[in-house]
Amino acid sequence: MALHQYSLKVQWEGNRGSGTSSYQAYKRDFTVQHPNKTEILGSADPAYLGDVSRWSPEDLMVAAASACHKLWYLHLCAVNKIIVLSYVDQAIGYMEDVDPKKRGHITQIILRPHVELSAESDQPLAAALHEKAHHECMIANSVNFPIICEASFSVTAAK
Structure with missing residues (x-):
């Protein structure tokens, strides 16, 4: 068993001069930093007084689920001789925030990848590999809500 560690710094940038003296007094802005990576500008969801132009934790959760599934899917396609030409x-x-015990919580994520396959690829197998990717994805294995995949496909003829 391998133990993987992911270290980063999240730094709040929202002190307008009086800190958190009131709910309205501070900005929710933050940065996610790592010495070898591009900085991520974050904030709260706009419903919670965040900056709409920055990534919210909810956005990042959806992005993490989508990216993890995609990476596993591409790996499985490569080892099964399925040629993916594009993936979007x-x-x-x-998110639901009506439960006072949970405050706000993600209730589900729906992935809607459109996969372009080469003509020689086995489309039924390509479709089936999404289920395997879901079971391999460490994000899907780490959350307590469903992640649903509604994939679509197109096939590009050989040139």
Whole structure:
């Protein structure tokens, strides 16, 4: 068993001069930093007074689920001789904040990848590999809500 560690720094950038003296007094802005990676500009969801132009934790959760599934899917396609020419996911996450015990929580993420395959690829196998990718994905294995995959495909004829 291998133990993997992921270290980064999240730094709040929202002190307007009086810190958190009131709910309205501070910005929710933060940065995610790592010495070898591009900085991520983050904030709260706009519903919680965040900056709409920055990534919210909810956005990042949906992105993590989509990216993890995609990486596993591409790996499985490569080892099964399925040639993926493009992969675009229009993922969407749903959050509910009416439960006073949970405050806000993601209720589901729906992945909607459109996969372009080469003509010689086995499309039924390509479709089946999404289920295997879901079971391999460490994000899907780490959350307590469903991640649903609604894949679509197109086939590009050989030139």
